[in-house]
Amino acid sequence: MFTRDEALDRVERAGSAADLFGPFDPTRRKEAQRLYRGLAAVLHPDRAGTADTRAHAASAELTRLHHEWQNGTSVELRTARAAYRITDRHAVGSVANVYRTDGPHVVKVVRTPTLNPLLHAEWDALRRLTRFTDQHRWLRPYYPRLTDTSGDVRRGERAFTVLEPLVDGFVTLADVRRAFPRGLDGRDYAWMHRRLLRAIAGAHRIGLVHGAITADNVLVHPKQHGIVLAGWTFAVTAGERLLATGKTIAYPPEVHDGRPVTTATDVHMAHTLMLELLADDETGQRTFARGCTQDDPDRRPDAVDLLTEYDELLEELYGERTFRPFALPTTGA
Ligand SMILES: Nc1ncnc2c1ncn2[C@@H]1O[C@H](COP(=O)(O)OP(=O)(O)O)[C@@H](O)[C@H]1O
Ligand SMILES: [Mg+2]
DSSP, X not given: OOOHHHHHHHHHHOSSHHHHHOSOOGGGHHHHHHHHHHHXXXXXXXXXXXXXXXXXXXXXHHHXXXXXXXXXXXXXXXXXXXXXXXXXXXXXXXXXXXXXXXXXXXXXEESSGGGHHHXXXXXXXXXXXXXXXXXXXXXXXGSOOEEEEOOSXXXXXXXXXXXXXXXXXXXXXXXXXXXXXXXXXXXXXXXHHHHHHHHHHHHHHTTEEOOOOOGGGEEXXXXXXXEEEOOGGGOEETTSOOSOOOTTXXXXXXXXXXXXXXXXXXXXXXXXXXXXXXXXXXXXXXXXXXXXXXXXXXXXXXXXXXXXXXXXXXXXXXXXXXXXXXXXXXXXX
């Protein structure tokens, strides 16, 4: 319980919603609500009296600050270089949430500080990819772009990553799968898989294993036939063991056995995904995918060889390549 003066002090001295309710944290909503109720009760005219204009003003300010905090509108995440103002949550990942900001960025915030090392691993992977695509610029669109990070944070604080937004016109492959429950026409999946293979083969050139090639981590731009391989929190160098695994992710046998992962691990995952996305009657492509999901990693082809092998298969199945417009069905909602 607060006294009137304590409550006034708290509210009047708060420079921002985060000052009063603490740094932004969606899991702390209840706590913020309790603080709000406690302060509001003391400042309410029924308690403070209708003549207490100072309490009245503080009460209005309190409500405004709480509203801001709840909507995340006042929440700022600071780095050494800049402050990012969170607006709303865009997506929930395996270890982090992605938030929109009022500027040209999204911010990926790890859900618990104990998983900060996974974000650090992702910074490392994305920086390696940036250096690589500075040399091979045509591969740039296939990877997320890191623009800033929290850097090292104090104990108990959550690390975050600032990324270029892949928001307008993008959906995930999981959205695509939901939109086509009977599976995709092989000609639609063809351009997605060709590009996914490019993203994977590129990473493999620098010895990087993505380690979580799942429908959530593949962003698709249906209109522009764009593919971005996101979600690099599980990435490691080939020959290492995964730092962590996701509960809902379908892994190849070497991961279940706790063995080191290799580029063949990504090949397995990409083609498991292919089998999940394709319609049942896409037998040609399905046979191809099964050749890439063999239990023994040594028997799986390399991603770089698959680029040509897949193109050859597509030509055999569908003839010369033509642009085929693709869109998700509109839901009429
Ligand atoms: N740069 C981005 N712009 C917009 N959405 C993104 C971006 N990066 C990731 N996402 C979305 O956020 C989700 C979670 O991000 P991800 O990097 O996969 O986090 P995690 O590593 O915790 O799984 C993704 O599934 C994707 O839908
Ligand atoms: Mg993810």
